[in-house]
Amino acid sequence: MKRFSHIKRFELYVWLVPAFLLLNLLMDAVNDNSRFPARTMNEIWLVTYLSVINYWLFEYTLPGMSWKRAFQSALLIILHLFLYTIGFFIWRMLGIMLHIFTPLGSPIPIEERIGTLMGYSFQSIVVFGVVRHLYNYIKLKQHSQQLLIAQQQAELNYLKSQTNPHFLFNTLNNIYSLARDKSDLAPESILRLSKILRYMLYETSAPYTAIGQELKILEDYIALEKLRYDESLSVNFSHDLEDNQQGVPPLLLIPLVENAFKHGLAETRDHPRLHMFLSVKNKQLLFTVENSTGEPVGDGDLKENIGLSNLRRQLALLYTDYQLDIQPKDYTFTATLKINLSSHV
Structure with a gap:
């Protein structure tokens, strides 16, 4: 030395x-x-x-x-x-x-x-x-600067280590409910979960993944969650991608969808609905998630769950130009994420 x-x-x-x-x-x-x-x-x-x-x-x-x-x-x-x-x-x-x-x-x-x-x-x-x-x-x-980068990378890895088990825990709970009810949909839910697990094991270690691949995982996750609901659930997911190969951090968008199902649709008694829109044009990403909720907005401050809190911190570490807007309304919750993808740190 x-x-x-x-x-x-x-x-x-x-x-x-x-x-x-x-x-x-x-x-x-x-x-x-x-x-x-x-x-x-x-x-x-x-x-x-x-x-x-x-x-x-x-x-x-x-x-x-x-x-x-x-x-x-x-x-x-x-x-x-x-x-x-x-x-x-x-x-x-x-x-x-x-x-x-x-x-x-x-x-x-x-x-x-x-x-x-x-x-x-x-x-x-x-x-x-x-x-x-x-x-x-x-x-x-x-x-x-090298120490700062290493510290930020360590924090990002820590946030992922929190988010991924949290996401898997919720998904396994859903499959458990189907299995307990001896639903014929349990095998299909396990198959879709295996796709998500494969993605998490082999794709999320890289700093970027193609937005097209991220879109497929979102669709698999939505399909997996839909198995728990009857025909009353309304899901509309539209997208407009200029380039399917545009790089984005893996699993960055899924906390917003998970939040919509767990804290919105699961608490909606009548006609749960979920509307999502994903757009990537000129390095500008726009992702909106609007879901129904089970109760009107309270007077207290909004307390974000671990998924949204981790997402905010990841955005702060990854980008310099972004906006995450959360708007709770009576029986409706809207999350809007805007990212200038060229502002990656």
Whole structure:
């Protein structure tokens, strides 16, 4: 783990050092373009030294400083001041002795030469420090974004883990009622449930599914629920899909239909009715569900069940442009969902 951390820290300097060298060469070319090959070798020699010292300063010395180790920290600062001044001058003299560094211009006193090199050193500290700060800031933002995405995905999975068992529990209750009454419709209900289960097992793991496939599951679920009712139930489901392959999150719409059956039609005594309309055009999804209810609207605040609450949270995590409008009226409940599918997060 520690070795991986060192590698990540070294990545910045792989491109920062050549960039700093190129910047100095451009400044040399602007000031004096004579003897450019010699100037290039001089800059390479000086930048090599400063890069090592700056790496040590920013990656080890400064991060390791603390008040608890004040004396040790002070000694390291003094050492770095020596390396950026006298040490830098000694490095230049070593380059001259090895015939790597070529003195250019008129000779100047040692004190003035050390002062010039010290200015060069502090310039490199500023450049390396500013770029390193920006680099770490960008990396931190990227890491924070990745954590946010992972957190949102974990929450979406949690919401699905709540919604799917809730949906299955209600469906199994319906089948149990048919089996208890020894209805001939029980085998058909089990067959339709198997289709829904197959879809949930193999399709819902992907972030998107085709709207045409989602429509089939809705129709299977409606047919499964209709088995519990007699001829008095009126169901009308119309749709207008511009593209059957338009991607939508799987099982996103089914909570509205489930809510209509469980909390509306199941409580309607006379002539239960359900009207639904699904439209997808120009990346705009519209889904309306209107169902009868068994009683007039009360004066209290509307309390949403787990299905609608989870749906709202999923929408907030998945899209930036959406609207879920719930309108309870006397003996009627209407849910309208609008989504700009291109606003997916």
